[in-house]
Amino acid sequence: MPRTASTTRRSRFLRVVAAFAVLVALAGYLAVQYLSGYKGAPRCTVGSSDGGEGRTYELSPEQAANAATISAVGMTRGLPERAVTIALATAMQESALRNIDHGDRDSLGLFQQRPSQGWGTTEQIMDPVYSSGEFYEHLAEVPGYSRLPLTVAAQRVQKSGFPQAYAKHEPDATLLSAALTGRAPASLTCSLSTGKGAEAAAPGDAAEVRADLVRAFGKGVLPSAKSAGAASASTVSVPVRSEDEATSGRGWEFAHWAVARAGTLRIEEVSYDGRIWTSDTGWRTERGKSAADAVRMRLAQ
Template sequence: MRRSLVVAIVVAVLLCGLGVGGWFAYQYVYQRVTPEVCTVQTDDGYITLTAPQARNASTIVGASLERGLPEQAAVIALATAWQESGLRNLDYGDRDSLGLFQQRPSYGWGTPEEILDPWYSANRFYEELVKFDNWDTIDVNDIAQKVQRSGHPEAYRKHETNARALAGALRGSREAALACLTFDRPPAAPEELTRLLASFGDAATPAWEGTTLSVSTVDAPTAWAVAQHLVANTYGAGVTEVTVADRQWRAGSKGWAEAREPVGDAEVRATLG
């Protein structure tokens, strides 16, 4: 009887060990075959963004907030940058074209150093955009062409649908639409979020307690905008968890789930590092 009990215990321990080992093996393989990308839900599926693309998109939309422009401005800018650079901050281009919008120093867009600053180049794009009467009601492709004067005048049109989905997530009109998957947790870098959070102006009030960020906002859409911007900056700022209302994103997960500790509808709580 005693011998049978010992055998049963040994078998149970072995099975338990195999189970734990199997789980870690699964995690090891999963993390190496699953790309660390951001996903954005669209009306008919989803699109993926690399870490630099997500952060650049956040900056482009943040600049629209900084200037007090409506969501349509962000749609136009994102569609333009998607066509010109693939949302990448390129240090090369046709002739002297550079940056997210392939702006040319020789055409008065700024110095090479300025243009390669995503905040500068996005603000410079908006500066030209608003010079056109009724810019916010003109077809997205057509107004982008007016600003860029491209040799491919119809090229921006194909990016409008994706630009609307991404702008909607980062302006808060689309809830739980943007999520980023990351397994390697970078160190907390709160300073990387300073200008982004400031771009919301009086609409969002951040407060730090160590590496925990709490943000009070004026309404639920603004809270979702803040939350999804934070997720888009996870790779650079080391954001590992974001909660808005009763939804939560965590590093290592593919999307938003029910929050363990909900916050108010117009509040955001985030953890870095």
């Protein structure tokens, strides 16, 4: 039946009404999200520490936390930044920096290591500290690995069917390793606030933070209980000894680790060497407010 002018007008009117209803619903949704404190999906960004327009790399808090563990294990073993870059690029390709419990055949974890190939038990490989240590142990056995192309060094460890795939991750891995090893100050930040729900209000556990620090960086990272005095329930302080070589870099290594682990460990504030990080503001300068002798973490209460 041919359309009349009346039916055409009615159809147009209904479309306008439907579009208006969609706009009203969208406006209502945004208003609710704003009033509830919504700030978008949690994310971490690594880039230039001077606020320039250089390269940036975005990753989830889960990926950042795993990357921080990979870096901490490498640096604790006294390996160069190049080793960390190789490890990060490998994990980016193998698992997208996620500690996954599946893969090709019996491959598992960050580096897709296989229990059947002697990498360890399933439980061990699913431990990021263990799996990172195993990767570095094999990498250290590669003669001149730090001078080899990244794809060659990674392949000597992984024996992948697609060795050239590691190459595309080298720029991002280089950027991330510069931050996590402390060479690029205040270059890693995470935005974690998602609202005012019960999860956001969960308190941090200082004992858990200290235990994770020791697992990643070794027992010497924190002072002994006797010399540290009474432990605080709301803050964790990691000393940065003045006699350490490259003191500032070591401090930023701890500071960036804390930011990367802030979501899982409920760390609200990290301060070091005149800079303070929070999820809402990122890194900001406050000279005189934070010293260079320790990295301080304030936990959610």
